[in-house]
Amino acid sequence: MKHNAIALLCGMLFGIGLSLSRMVNPNKVLNFLDITGNWDPSLIFVMLGALPVAMIGFKSILKRPAPILAQKFQFVRKLSVNTSLIVGASIFGVGWGMSGYCPGPAVTGLGLLSFESVVMVITIYLGFFTYNRIFKE
Numbered sequence: 001m002k003h004n005a006i007a008l009l010c011g012m013l014f015g016i017g018l019s020l021s022r023m024v025n026p027n028k029v030l031n032f033l034d035i036t037g038n039w040d041p042s043l044i045f046v047m048l049g050a051l052p053v054a055m056i057g058f059k060s061i062l063k064r065p066a067p068i069l070a071q072k073f074q075f076v077r078k079l080s081v082n083t084s085l086i087v088g089a090s091i092f093g094v095g096w097g098m099s100g101y102c103p104g105p106a107v108t109g110l111g112l113l114s115f116e117s118v119v120m121v122i123t124i125y126l127g128f129f130t131y132n133r134i135f136k137e
Helices: 002-020 026-033 042-061 083-099 103-111 115-135
Strands: none
Touching: 002 103, 026 042, 026 083, 083 115, 103 115
8 A cells, every 4th residue: 555655646746747847738749849840949958857866866776775665676687679679669759759648748638637648548558458469468
């Protein structure tokens, strides 16, 4: 129960950050990608603001022998680039570019009762389901 409450709190904090930076607005992202039209560079500043926070956080957290709420750290073991990674990243990028939503803002948009967010989250789960049916993982 404690883990769920902390996960909820972290998710809410992330959603508040996305809302404050207006990254839940797909037009903000689409305007960032439109470098020949109505270009909006503000996404760069959001990323540049998040980078030092993440770097300091990872550096300090990884000095600990274990996470606070788990037995050990879980790291990605697979470091090679393969066809599945390239295809998955390409599908993700095309979906993000077409919709203006990546998963975080899409889920945050559910709290704002955004119809586009509902459609995006449904298609994300449809992608999960389809992948699992094809590759039986």
